[in-house]
Amino acid sequence: xxxxxxxxxxxxxxxxxxxxxxxxxxxxxxxxxxxxxxxxxxxxxxxxxxxxxxxxxxxxxxxxxxxxxxxxxxxxxxxxxxxxxxxxxxxxxxxxxxxxxxxxxxxxxxxxxxxxxxxxxxxxxxxxxxxxxxxxxxxxxxxxxxxxxxxxxxxxxxxxxxxxxxxxxxxxxxxxxxxxxxxxxxxxxxxxxxxxxxxxxxxxxxxxxxxxxxxxxxxxxxxxxxxxxxxxxxxxxxxxxxxxxxxxxxxxxxxxx
Amino acid sequence: xxxxxxxxxxxxxxxxxxxxxxxxxxxxxxxxxxxxxxxxxxxxxxxxxxxxxxxxxxxxxxxxxxxxxxxxxxxxxxxxxxxxxxxxxxxxxxxxxxxxxxxxxxxxxxxxxxxxxxxxxxxxxxxxxxxxxxxxxxxxxxxxxxxxxxxxxxxxxxxxxxxxxxxxxxxxxxxxxxxxxxxxxxxxxxxxxxxxxxxxxxxxxxxxxxxxxxxxxxxxxxxxxxxxxxxxxxxxxxxxxxxxxxxxxxxxxxxxxxxxxxxxxxxxxxxxxxxxxxxxxxxxxxxxxxxxxxxxxxxxxxxxxxxxxxxxxxxxxxxxxxxxxxxxxxxxxxxxxxxxxxx
Numbered sequence: 128x129x130x131x132x133x134x135x136x137x138x139x140x141x142x143x144x145x146x147x148x149x150x151x152x153x154x155x156x157x158x159x160x161x162x163x164x165x166x167x168x169x170x171x172x173x174x175x176x177x178x179x180x181x182x183x184x185x186x187x188x189x190x191x192x193x194x195x196x197x198x199x200x201x202x203x204x205x206x207x208x209x210x211x212x213x214x215x216x217x218x219x220x221x222x223x224x225x226x227x228x229x230x231x232x233x234x235x236x237x238x239x240x241x242x243x244x245x246x247x248x249x250x251x252x253x254x255x256x257x258x259x260x261x262x263x264x265x266x267x268x269x270x271x272x273x274x275x276x277x278x279x280x281x282x283x284x285x286x287x288x289x290x291x292x293x294x295x296x297x298x299x300x301x302x303x304x305x306x307x308x309x310x311x312x313x314x315x316x317x318x319x320x321x322x323x324x325x326x327x328x329x330x331x332x333x334x335x336x337x338x339x340x341x342x343x344x345x346x347x348x349x350x351x352x353x354x355x356x357x358x359x360x361x362x363x364x365x366x367x368x369x370x371x372x373x374x375x376x377x378x379x380x381x382x383x384x
Numbered sequence: 385x386x387x388x389x390x391x392x393x394x395x396x397x398x399x400x401x402x403x404x405x406x407x408x409x410x411x412x413x414x415x416x417x418x419x420x421x422x423x424x425x426x427x428x429x430x431x432x433x434x435x436x437x438x439x440x441x442x443x444x445x446x447x448x449x450x451x452x453x454x455x456x457x458x459x460x461x462x463x464x465x466x467x468x469x470x471x472x473x474x475x476x477x478x479x480x481x482x483x484x485x486x487x488x489x490x491x492x493x494x495x496x497x498x499x500x501x502x503x504x505x506x507x508x509x510x511x512x513x514x515x516x517x518x519x520x521x522x523x524x525x526x527x528x529x530x531x532x533x534x535x536x537x538x539x540x541x542x543x544x545x546x547x548x549x550x551x552x553x554x555x556x557x558x559x560x561x562x563x564x565x566x567x568x569x570x571x572x573x574x575x576x577x578x579x580x581x582x583x584x585x586x587x588x589x590x591x592x593x594x595x596x597x598x599x600x601x602x603x604x605x606x607x608x609x610x611x612x613x614x615x616x617x618x619x620x621x622x623x624x625x626x627x628x629x630x631x632x633x634x635x636x637x638x639x640x641x642x643x644x645x646x647x648x649x650x651x652x653x654x655x656x657x658x659x660x661x662x663x664x665x666x667x668x669x670x671x672x673x674x675x676x677x678x679x680x681x682x683x684x685x686x687x688x689x690x691x692x693x694x695x696x697x698x699x700x701x702x703x704x705x706x707x708x709x710x711x712x713x714x715x716x717x718x719x720x721x722x723x724x725x726x727x
Contacts, residue, residue, distance in 0.1 A: 172405040179667050180412050180422055184405065218411055220671030269665050269673045270480055317664060322595065322605055360407050370408045 158383035165191035167377035185214035283310035335361035476661035499566035538571030560722035570634025584614035625718035633657035
């Protein structure tokens, strides 16, 4: 019994030593690993001609987790986000029950390499790519609580550029633009009925761009806060055209390691 | 600091600019002509039976389009669209509006009913009956050896259809079962397959389907197999009589196709309604909702039964005088058939 207690105490001392050492080390090294938790407001408009001639619109609250490695020359990032929105048709319809439940999941990995700087390193440019995976599932309710399903799965390799502007010691503004070079798309037939034919497509068929404007403020050695405005648009013409536009306004709390 | 505040405020205000809809094409106008055009076009694009039914959809457009103008009222538009859709003679084609519903009913309306549940409850389930699954099932014993299960519909939540497990436990030791799906107009094939799987002696091919998959009316996939897998629970593989009439339609006809693939099942009654479309719901700019058939379904012998129906193993009907006298000839034929199998 005494032996067991001694071993536990030894473990606790060891863990505290490591933690103190880590803290000590962090006094001298800039933080590179950023873990973020995001939420905010997402406004979505979607027109899926495979399902309906009408545009469905609505807003909701997305949840997003992120990890970023902020090296001097290289940036790595991983994002996971989820949203569930209830959309209504843009037209005033005689029935009250037309609605669309829109589920979206996004998982992305990005890599950017330092390219150049300007204005005495106040402005930095990074160039790289993003492997982006997007799943959209839409349940369209027309009548009697019966619904049909539509949606798509898109996995794409995007080219991406980041422009960072140092406003002050604690504040930075960044702009990121990305668009796909090649995409793997699964768009099941309407109502999920029929054979599914995956397609590999390029920019001439699948159009998407993502814009992000980010204001990052350093709160402390361990925390930053980011205000993000993001606009995403995509369209794909098969088997009938789908168009999707989204505005995000996001607040992110960043924990720096 | 002022710069940072200005940027923060700009970011917040951007969410109100509703940029998300900027690049999206505007909705079609909600006019009688546009609603007509869209309905005709969506049928042209998705409906699966034009060639099979020998329908010239372009001629029908020429016939009905001149009747629609900007002055056409909702009621007039409904009448015109209903009349146009009636050319398809398809029980899976419907038009739903806030005030009126179009449905093609000739597939059952012009035929004898061949069913009255009250007669069965009164004169055949004399030792009592139980209603289960929120009214989906009525079951009891016809004789000491034969059970009776009526399935009124395949519409409903899966939980309601799981009641079949309890019912079959009660009938597990009986020598034969009558499964009565007369007047069952369909619902979800998930529900019908859940029940059919409890009767499956082995994995069976029961039908083929061809999906409409292109802009031309004869753009259809190659025949795709539909198979039924046996349930993981115990299966009832003693003699079963499956009762049908003209109102058996859609998912209920799928159920007939599955069940008749099993060697221990005999289908008795009238020819079914002939509804093999697997319809989808869609909407018009004015909010009206419509249904249309998306596939063609064929028997394992590659025969189409849309508009024709499935012919039972034993074709029998109920005379009006028998029905009036409280006699269900179809049910009595089923009992006789099962007793023949017992011996």
